[in-house]
Amino acid sequence: MRIAVVNNFFPPRVGGSAHMAASLAQRYAAAGHDVLVLTAAYQGARVTESHDGYRIVRLPAVTMPKLGLSIDFDLSFPSLVPGTRRRIFRLLHEFQPDVLHLHGQFFDLSWLSGLYARRHGIPVLLTVHTLLVSERIGYALAFRLLDACLVRPILKRVNPRFAVLDKPGRDYCVRRYRVEDRELEFLPIAVDTRPFDRPARGGIRAEHAIGNDPLIVSLGHVIPLRDRIPLVEAMPEILARYPRTRVLVVGKVYHDAFVERAEDLGVRHAFLVRGAVPRNDVPAYLAAADIVTHDLNGGCGTASLEAMLSGTPTIVSIGEDHYPGVDLRDGDNMLLVPPDDPDAVASAVIGLLDDPVRAAAIGRRQGELVRRTFALDVVAGQYLRILEKMVAADVLGR
Known part of the structure; x- marks a missing residue:
């Protein structure tokens, strides 16, 4: 097959969607398929390059100013550069894809590529990574209007098959885009297990002068959707039991309300804000931790799954039915708390620190779960089978 992978986000930009798109592109190429990646330009990365057997084209883009929105981090839009539509259409025409794999339903590269595919009768699979939601009434209304007035009409024209990552994604597509279950996969x-197959480097605790103190690593970008507030608000109770506990925040800080909240509660001294680190260093930070948590506002993204893969017990705020068909058991192969519940976070953290043997066992079972269900090879195989079925059905339908 000739597969076009499209995502506004792609390495060297970091983030779950970017790395998942890159990992799947590499696996598609390794399986013998021709792969073209279309993405937005990012911080001096080469305009075109070949990598891991596939070609990348980075299109000039306008980076939007920070507006304080829930999805507000390095948003770049190539469509704001004159001539982008023509260039995308030309690149796809030259490549002659059999199928398009789009990532992200509300980004312009997905829209433009999808419209090209619809015009030329090419099947499209769209992976929905992020949901436009907010607890703030104004933002929530704006997001609903954006979905109803812009995203849904465009998706109706593109007519993709939807790939959803979890139950909230399925519910969102059904509710916002009027998608039927028969249109969903x-x-x-997809989590790349290879970085965790080799020993992680040591020295993280020494670098940050943590010593043997209890350490919580909070991994991932700090944005309003993952604001760390529940963890901050859990810290007074945690510190009352384990006063030397430290929290190491690893990831770029786009939204620093958690720092102000920590100061208000008198727990700022417990937080070390490391910022973004090279991706190759992530296993070392996870290995240094006693506990990992950052998905406390609802969700379980790539960073949390990587933490689980590392064998470090990881707390997330989802339900046992979050992944259809996946057997999640709280306290056994998962550590689950309700979204935005500081008391539950404090109880979970203290329980793990009280019983290191239980914590290690849960961490081990979490790692086994990720390797069995979320490993890149497993998920990439599922994607390829679906793409092949879509191409075969398209051929038969002509």
């Missing part, structure tokens, strides 16, 4: 987040 459940495909879990």
